[in-house]
Amino acid sequence: MRRRPTQAPSAVKMSECENNRWFSQEVQPHESALRCWLGPRFPSLTDRDDLVQESFLRVIQARAAGPIANVRAFLFATARNLALNHLRHRGYRHPEGLGEIDPSSVIDERADTSEAVARQQELELLHESIQSLPERCRQVFTLQRCVEFFREHDALAAPQPRPTPARPAPASVLPFPNPEVHHA
Secondary structure (H helix, E strand, O other): OOOOOOOOHHHHHHHHHHHHHHHHHHHHHHHHHHHHHHHHHOOOOHHHHHHHHHHHHHOOOOOOOHOOHHHHHHHHHHHHHHHHHHHHHHHHOOOOOOOOOOOOOOOOOOOHHHHHHHHHHHHHHHHHHHHHHHHHHHHHHHHHHHHHHHHHHHHHHHHOOEEEOOOOOHHHHHOOOOOOOOOO
């Protein structure tokens, strides 16, 4: 009979502490969003609390088997599957459109490491390229980018009202000369 090596109590506690930290930082912050997401999609479910807890348990079990690339997406997909299973066992048919989750509603907002590194490298390359320009060219380029930025910012910040018969478009935006304006 073989004996399994035993772990020291401190190693078990550290692992447990690490799991608790991971759960509180990576899973628990999504609880309120998950509850809000489940409500309108599965209004006939009466035991949402149990479903959320079961989803948490499944995520923890999955992490024990291996790393999870996107905890939020995995949590939402798990909750959706559990909700559909509950409805199926109760004899309900799920409404149309519940089979798939819109990825934009559960995608993690944080950029992954490779995207962040690539973005940083592109910015460094752009900075080096701009710095290699002659002084006057660099000034013109920088000023032009600033002007473009502020134009875009102003256009987004203060949208112009749409022309109506009571308020015609300004002559500067008309595609042809305004016949009512007489030029001298």
